[in-house]
Amino acid sequence: VVLASAGSTDPEAIAVIAEIAREWRHTGWCAVRPAFASASLPRTEDAVRELRELGCERVAVAPYVLAPGFLPDRIARGAAEADVLADVLGAAPEVARVLLERYEAARVPVLAAVGA
Secondary structure (H helix, E strand, O other), X not given: OEEEEOOOOOHHHHHHHHHHHHXXXXXXXXXXXXXXXXXXXXXXHHHHHHHHHOOOOOOEEEEXXXXXXXXXXXXXXXXXXXXXXXXXOOOOHHHHHHHHHXXXXXXXXXXXXXXX
């Protein structure tokens, strides 16, 4: 599996994607590689190629982005030699739940600050 995110110049953001890839390796996948659409290496196509060179018969690319757009399109182009390309995360219930939780967490201190 290639876990493909948008990419970043922030080393901490890159480390988060690398950590998720490491965690996925412990769920039964024979190999998981992080990849990035911009600002970081490796690119999606490089990670796909590396997995093929390791002997992986089937390679899937999992975009770790919320919505369609320029960078997910770049990920898709990089996945041309993969067997499977998953959709962007989109309107998944888990994503909606996280957004609502973060909204509430940000709202409570603001309301307390204004005495509401």
